[in-house]
Amino acid sequence: MNISWYIVLSALLFTIGAIGILVRRSPMVILLCLELMLNAGNLALVAFSREVGNQQGQVFALVVMVIAACEVVVGLGLIVAIFRRKLPLDVDDLRRLHG
């Protein structure tokens, strides 16, 4: 398969994740859609690393995975904290910082 197929697939997955972030309002699903976008970036990184014939892009993809794990941990901690305070889990209701 040509590398360009992988790149187009990565763009498609990134776009689907972007739609999810724009449309959904539950913070948990927004985190999942962020995962989709990060994974699309990972796919592009690995595809480019295969295209160049160099493994350094794969190390970069590994670091992206670490960043995604950190983001998930902090985001889920925030969601649990919001749920404990009995605030609505809806990003349209949570737009004010002090409310």
Add this chain to the structure above:
Amino acid sequence: MEAVLFFIAAIGATVGAIGVVAARNPFYSVLALVAHLFSLAVLFLLLTSAFIAAAQVVVYAGAVMVLYVFVVAYVGSGHEPKWDPVPGQRLFAGLLAFFLFVEISAAVLSSGLRALSTHGPDVPAGFGDPAAIGNLLLEKFLVPFEASSVLLLIAAVGAIVLAARKRSGEPGGDPRNGRQNGGGATPPGHSAPEARPEGVAPAPTASSPTLGAPR
């Protein structure tokens, strides 16, 4: 054979991604994301990066998704309203995403990278296996490797601080604990002299420790 595998994995990844966005129940979104991640691992294997594929399955589909499932089970599936707060939000989101897709594809495909339309160069047998990635991580990228480990530690501590139940640090938490820990002798003795002149007050003072008790 490679093309067949690519298209199967690509369709699986796309359907999984659409399932994440479209499922109303967050639990189904998580399950769709697991399917998506497995399809992506197949794609990584096709790109001869075995270690990334293994890490994807173990770290993502194994650990992170379990975290998601636990939080979804704890928080529960909220009721997301079906109406748009901004009229036409979904339409505009779809249009924007379509243009984004066209733009990314055009920017990459017309970038003049000639190797894009090839399979990529022939690589040696150990390309992307754990030994090669480990050598790179510990020799060339040692500082980013250590920095990412410190970042993971900070994120774990931060998540504990964020999600921990506040017991004594809260301003309202201390007197409640003191009232519970002080035994049953002090609150009645304390509230009785205040309550007697009014005569109505014993009911609320008696109910306030019982309100505080289940928390």
